Amino acid sequence: MFILDIVSSLLLIAGVFFGLSGAIGLxxxxxxxxxxxxxxxxxSIAAILIIGGLxxxxxxxxxxxxxxxxxxxxMLTSPTASHALAKSARHGxxxxxxxxxxxxxxxxx
Amino acid sequence: xxxxxxxxxxxxxxxxxxxxxYIVISANNLVKxxxxxxxxxxxxxxxxxxxxxxxGGTAPIVVEGVTxxxxxxxxxxxxxxxxxxxxxxxxxxxxxxxxxRAYGTVEENEFENKDxxx
Amino acid sequence: MAEFIDLVLLAMLAxxxxxxxxxxxxxAVVMLFGIYSFLSALIFVNLDAVDVAFTEASVGAGxxxxxxxxxxALTGRTEKENKRSTVLPLLVVTVTGAALIYGTLDMPPFGDxxxxxxxxxxxxxxEESPKEVGLPNMVTSVLASYRGFDTLGETVVVFSAxxxxxxxxxxxxxxxxxxxxxxxxxxHVLRVVAKMLIPLIILFALYVQFHGDFGPxxxxxxxxxxxxxxILYALVFGLPxxxxxxxxxxxxxxxxxxxxxxxxxxxxxxxxxxxxxxxSKLAADPVAGQHYGIIIIELGVGITxxxxxxxxxxxxxxxxxxxxxx
Numbered sequence: 001m002f003i004l005d006i007v008s009s010l011l012l013i014a015g016v017f018f019g020l021s022g023a024i025g026l027x028x029x030x031x032x033x034x035x036x037x038x039x040x041x042x043x044s045i046a047a048i049l050i051i052g053g054l055x056x057x058x059x060x061x062x063x064x065x066x067x068x069x070x071x072x073x074x075m076l077t078s079p080t081a082s083h084a085l086a087k088s089a090r091h092g093x094x095x096x097x098x099x100x101x102x103x104x105x106x107x108x109x
Numbered sequence: 110x111x112x113x114x115x116x117x118x119x120x121x122x123x124x125x126x127x128x129x130x131y132i133v134i135s136a137n138n139l140v141k142x143x144x145x146x147x148x149x150x151x152x153x154x155x156x157x158x159x160x161x162x163x164x165g166g167t168a169p170i171v172v173e174g175v176t177x178x179x180x181x182x183x184x185x186x187x188x189x190x191x192x193x194x195x196x197x198x199x200x201x202x203x204x205x206x207x208x209x210r211a212y213g214t215v216e217e218n219e220f221e222n223k224d225x226x227x
Numbered sequence: 228m229a230e231f232i233d234l235v236l237l238a239m240l241a242x243x244x245x246x247x248x249x250x251x252x253x254x255a256v257v258m259l260f261g262i263y264s265f266l267s268a269l270i271f272v273n274l275d276a277v278d279v280a281f282t283e284a285s286v287g288a289g290x291x292x293x294x295x296x297x298x299x300a301l302t303g304r305t306e307k308e309n310k311r312s313t314v315l316p317l318l319v320v321t322v323t324g325a326a327l328i329y330g331t332l333d334m335p336p337f338g339d340x341x342x343x344x345x346x347x348x349x350x351x352x353x354e355e356s357p358k359e360v361g362l363p364n365m366v367t368s369v370l371a372s373y374r375g376f377d378t379l380g381e382t383v384v385v386f387s388a389x390x391x392x393x394x395x396x397x398x399x400x401x402x403x404x405x406x407x408x409x410x411x412x413x414x415h416v417l418r419v420v421a422k423m424l425i426p427l428i429i430l431f432a433l434y435v436q437f438h439g440d441f442g443p444x445x446x447x448x449x450x451x452x453x454x455x456x457x458i459l460y461a462l463v464f465g466l467p468x469x470x471x472x473x474x475x476x477x478x479x480x481x482x483x484x485x486x487x488x489x490x491x492x493x494x495x496x497x498x499x500x501x502x503x504x505x506x507s508k509l510a511a512d513p514v515a516g517q518h519y520g521i522i523i524i525e526l527g528v529g530i531t532x533x534x535x536x537x538x539x540x541x542x543x544x545x546x547x548x549x550x551x552x553x
Contacts, residue, residue: 073424073427076420076423076424077420077424080416080417080420083416083417084411084414084416084417087413087414087416088414091413114230114337115336115337116331116332116334116336116337117233117234117237117337118233118237118337119331119334119337120328120331121237121238121240121241123324123327123328123331124241124244124324125240125241125244126324126327127320127321127323127324127327128241128244128245128247128248129244130319130320130323131248131316131317131320132247132248134316134319134320135248135309135311135313135316135317136306136309137306137307137309137311138253138306138307139302140253140256140257140295140298140299140302141247141253141256141306143295144247144256144257144260144295145247147260147287147291148244148247148260148263151263151264151267151283151287154267154271154279154283155267155270158270158271158274158276158279159274159337160342160344161274161275161276161344162274162275162337162338163275163338163339163340163345164338164339164340165340166275166340167275168275168276168277168443169275169353169364169365169366170277170363170364170365170366170441170442170443171357171363171364171365172363177340178275178353178365179274179275179276180344180345180349181349181352181353181365181366181369182344182348182349182352182369183276183344184276184278184279184366185366185369185370185374187276187279188278188279188282188366188370188445188447189370189377189378189381189447191279191282191283191286191287191447192282192286192381192385192447192451192532193381193384193385193388194286195286195287195290195291195294195536196384196385196388196389196535196539197388198291198294199294199388199392199539199543200388200391200392200395202294202295202298202543203391203392203395203396203539203542203543204395205298205302206298206301206302206395206396206543206546207395207396209301209302215302215303216306216307216309218309218311219307
């Protein structure tokens with residue numbers, strides 16, 4: 001039991017770290033695509049780690065199954081959401097920061 | 110500190126209510142007015158649910174060995190109110206769509222001017 | 228600990244609401260409103276109102292946000308600069324707010340078990356409902372049995388809202404819609420994942436519908452979740468496709484069927500010698516009768532809410548299709 005507690009708290013701490021870094025990235029990153037990347041870190045790895053940590057805290061009953069389904073659902077939906085967001089932005093004509101800079105340089109030359 | 114903890118929820122409710130009220134009376138765009146109305150509405154829900162909370166109680170679902178439950182009555186009232194709220198919001202939004210079709214704008218002062226012109 | 232979470236979440240809620248005032252981009256305003264709804268659902272969980280939180284998360288953050296986004300697609304996404312003075316509204320709001328804050332000081336303290344609200348009706352529900360109705364979830368007992376008449380009225384309000392929306396916007400028939408497929412044709416990932424998820428969402432809605440007697444859930448939440456599955460289908464595969472799966476006429480029939488099912492349970496209990504919506508008369512054993520009654524009326528509520536939410540979305544969606552054709 002003691003070892004399970006340690007593993008679970010390590011997973012939770014790692015999850016919180018990734019969640020926090022995703023949030024900071026969302027504020028600090030320069031353009032849309034890098035920001036989506038930061039947000040999807042929170043969606044995917046942070047959620048997986050936190051739910052993994054919580055799974056170890058249950059006594060392997062109905063709650064374990066429920067958490068497992070939530071995990072499965074998140075692993076399906078959040079990458080899809082990030083993908084759809086980025087793809088729609090691309091189709092809408094949004095450029096990455098590098099491309100915008102290149103365009104500017106070509107215009108000035 | 111005790112005074113703050115005792116009334117904090119109610120103060121936030123009043124703040125949210127006034128924010129919603131301000132948006133409703135000052136915004137010019139009708140969609141934003143509806144958002145303000147919804148903020149106002151949610152603050153009322155928050156007031157009811159805050160009153161139903163009992164410190165040390167749990168959710169009102171019978172569990173072995175628990176004697177202190179929070180008050181289920183406000184929960185029932187608010188549960189139905191939320192669904193009715195979205196239904197009325199939908200009617201409001203469809204009125205906005207009709208206004209857009211009729212006047213070509215959803216800014217309050219613009220379609221009022223058009224009304225005056227007729 | 229619960230108090231601390233309460234403090235932080237309520238402060239975040241206040242900041243979100245405050246931000247809505249200053250934003251001119253309505254798309255961001257609607258997104259903030261979705262965040263606002265999710266935050267309030269979290270606060271409801273923290274205040275022990277799990278059923279309410281469930282409803283707020285599915286209705287407020289789900290359906291309301293989708294409907295507002297569809298409206299924005301029709302009316303434009305920026306608010307124009309507004310030259311009116313803000314002094315008068317600010318004054319009105321400050322005075323009203325100050326009066327209300329003064330009023331809160333007379334409120335009984337938050338969470339005290341001796342507050343007047345906890346002294347009168349609630350103790351009877353908490354002590355007697357598990358014996359009289361036999362369900363562990365007191366919210367369902369009160370909603371469907373003790374206050375069944377009230378819930379019938381609310382179902383009728385939801386139904387009449389659908390009538391209002393359809394009267395205002397109308398529903399296109401399938402033939403009137405553009406023949407070519409709409410929706411996200413190029414988003415293959417989205418289409419595949421949506422196809423995988425939609426059956427699961429409907430399954431979850433059924434679970435919420437029939438497990439509502441024992442845990443959080445019930446007809447209102449289940450109806451909204453099932454409607455969300457079909458709205459997802461309509462968004463990804465286009466409205467004409469969705470129309471051929473569930474037609475608008477069929478939905479109107481379903482909406483009225485749900486209300487009728489609810490009301491006919493009431494009439495049936497009158498025939499059996501009880502009062503309107505007195506489920507104890509439905510079976511020889513009063514507690515079993517309560518069970519039958521609650522399952523049937525929750526089904527009626529679920530069907531009506533599902534049909535109403537989807538009809539409302541269809542009505543808005545066909546307006547968007549119409550403006551795309553022009």
